[in-house]
Amino acid sequence: MKHTKHNRLTLQVLGLAAISLLGYQNCAPGTLNSKGSASSASQGSFSDCGDNLCEVADVKMVAISNSQNVGTAMLNKAGVSAPSTATTNAFTAQSGKLPETGSVDQITAPAWMAIATMGSEVCNDLLTQETAANATRRIFNSVDFARGPASVTTAAKDDVIRRLARSFWSRNETMQEAALIKSALDDSFSGATAGDTRKAMLFVCTAMLSSTDAQKY
Amino acid sequence: MKKTTLSQIAIAQLTLGASLVIAPMTSAQAQTVDIMMRAPQVMPEPNAVITAERTRASNLFKALTSVSIPIDDPRLKSMETYIKAGNIAAAEHVATDDPLFYNFRVANLAAKMSTRDESARAPLSDFVATFVGVVRDSDSTPATQLLTGNFYYRGDNAVITANGGTALPEAPMDLFSLKGTHYSQIASRNYSLKAVLKRVDGQQIVVNNAAVAHPDPAGLITSVAFVGAHAVAGTNRRMVEYSYREFMCTPIANWADGTSPDDRVGQDVDRMPGGSPNKFLTTCKNCHANMDGQRGAFGFLDYNDNQGIATFSTTVVQKMLRNADQYPQGFRMTNTSWINYANVGKNADQFGWRSPASGTGIGQFATMLSKSQGFSRCMVRRVFTDVCKRAPVATEESMVRSVADQFEASNYHMRNLFEMVVLRPECGIN
Incomplete structure (x- = not known):
């Protein structure tokens, strides 16, 4: 599928909105307040924060992927064995904007834009891989790309989000995170066109792959 | 494949x-x-x-x-x-x-040590490849050989071609020049360093387009990348400064000592800067006394920037003798002898010397560094900083020294060092 400049920009803006909502909360230079209860959140039963995203105070040293490994990390998380020319070109073009050492005080807007751009290309490769004829689906098992986004059931969205969370975040998503992503999906992609389904999946993949939790280690 | x-x-x-x-x-x-x-x-x-x-x-x-x-x-x-x-x-x-x-953890650590700007973005080079190779072969190669070894690592064309790849260029100017493409092609082809690197015994330099045995090998210090970074132009003082900075984790300001004898300070250092001897005695001498004392180790070494190769003379190279009119009574180098004056007070404690404080040539200088406690502590600090995402703080010095002792007891097993450090409570990985 060809990405127009407008479509890609829209996806990046939405992805960034998702990034700011899904992660990157109460950051201080040098440390991030990590979700210390990640293991308990892995069961998806984090209900004591109501409808809000939960945060547990647990300050520890974290870093984010640096310019040398962010591309490899994305490809490993997504399981893209043969990146496209567009992806390798994006890695090359964006590398100068990426944090050199991964220190959190190197997080800048251009850096996150670069990460979102790279993430969108990797996700596009993943979708191409999974929508190929006779492909073995790993992520979008429940999605019918021949039909519009309205055909993607809640259960199918939950399944995609769960698979992406385990691949990108090394944990299960929380109920609140799943609700946030599905809400953003429903608000942005309600069209009936089959092509919109791929865009919707590209959106959720990019948002999750470009989020703080996918980039920090 | x-x-x-x-x-x-x-x-x-x-x-x-x-x-x-x-x-x-x-x-x-x-x-x-x-x-x-x-x-x-x-x-x-x-x-x-x-x-x-x-x-x-x-x-x-x-x-x-x-x-x-x-x-x-x-x-x-x-x-x-x-x-x-x-x-x-x-x-x-x-x-x-x-x-x-x-390809990432070890190579990035080595890359930061290989060039003057200490960036992880430094290209793959003989320095980085040798560092990675030594870590891979830790069972048989102690980390001290990063400084004393007479070998280097390069791509193994037998392995590459047997597994569907195209042979890497291996002419002398590709292997032993910073303008060569042997190492850059390993990187651009996205090869696994673990799979394709092989050790070659006997460091070499290029003389008249032919590869000859290196006359004074000293592990990474005499790698083309390190020499190219620090012996280009100048007076080879950077070779001393960065040997301490990269392998002892000590910038020159931290090993400067105004009490050191200044008998080895070169003729090119003005003893009356600004018309007064006080600046030399209170500032310049602090660094030059220790640095110039050991600069002799690199007396025969130079770097040809046009060709990107290290060169080795049999006499003291001219750049070590320039500006002799600044202070003709100063020390004039005639051979590669050196003296380590950074061996008293604070320096004695932070470096933990265990070798003679004088010698001849780069090899003996590198051996002195490798046998010191400063080297093992530096390796601990570097691994800790990368794995634990922060440098050890002053209150953790006892931890650094304890882990360094264990590192030495393991025969300087670099891979084990990574595994030891990641389990430290101070590292915070759980």
Whole structure:
């Protein structure tokens, strides 16, 4: 599928909105307040924060992927064995904007834009891989790309989000995170066109792959 | 192209048990390996429980390799099994045996030591390749040989061509010049350093387009990359300064000592800057006394920037004798003798010398550094900083020294050092 400049920009803006909502909360230079209860959140039963995203105070040293490994990390998380020319070109073009050492005080807007751009290309490769004829689906098992986004059931969205969370975040998503992503999906992609389904999946993949939790280690 | 599948790796790692010993790869052994860095396609298991051991495996793998992988990756399952069995060492071996560990964690650490701007973006070079190779071959190669070894690592064309790749250029100007393409092609082709690097005994330099034995080899210090970074122009003082900075983790300001004798300070250093001797006596001498005392080790060394090669003379090179009219009574170098004056007071404690304080040439200078406690402590600091994402603070000096002692007791086993550091409580990886 060809990405127009407008479509890609829209996806990046939405992805960034998702990034700011899904992660990157109460950051201080040098440390991030990590979700210390990640293991308990892995069961998806984090209900004591109501409808809000939960945060547990647990300050520890974290870093984010640096310019040398962010591309490899994305490809490993997504399981893209043969990146496209567009992806390798994006890695090359964006590398100068990426944090050199991964220190959190190197997080800048251009850096996150670069990460979102790279993430969108990797996700596009993943979708191409999974929508190929006779492909073995790993992520979008429940999605019918021949039909519009309205055909993607809640259960199918939950399944995609769960698979992406385990691949990108090394944990299960929380109920609140799943609700946030599905809400953003429903608000942005309600069209009936089959092509919109791929865009919707590209959106959720990019948002999750470009989020703080996918980039920090 | 033949390759070992991920499941075969997992099975092999499970059956090998706790005592994984990784022997240096020979060309014969490495004939059927995957030479490319590939991202495996991991099938998520949406309904599987993520145990605490799996989470710990994920954290350890990330810390050791600097690359995060899906939680359902077979490598993490393998580590989880070991952790549940109480065999944390075997779990760590899964990570330190992975190509990602060498191509990213180790290579990035080495890259920062290889050039003047100390950036992880420095290109793959003989310095980085040799560092990675020594870590890979830790079972047979102590880390002290990073400074004393008379060898280098390069791409193994036998392994590469046997596994479907195209041979790398290996003319002398490709291997021993910073303008060559041997190492840049390893990087651009995205090869696994663990798979394609081979050790070659006998460092070499280029003379009249032919490769000849290096007359004074000293591990990474005499690598083309390090010489190219610090012996270009100047007076070779940077070779001393950066040897201490990179291998002793000590910038010159921290080993300056105004009490050191100034009898070896060169003729090119003005003793009356601004018309007064006070500035020299109170400031300039602090660094020059110690640095110039050891500069003689590099008296015969130079770097040809046009060709990108190190050059070696049989007499003191001219750049060591320039500006002699500044202070003709100063020290004039006539050979490669050197004296270490940084061996009293604070310097005696921070460096922990265990060698003679004088010698001749680069090899003996490098041996002095390698035998010091400063070297082992520096390796601990570097690994800690990268793996734990912060430098050790002053209150953790006893921890650094304790781990350094263990590192030395392990015969300077670099891969074990990564595995030791990641388990330290101060590292915060759990």
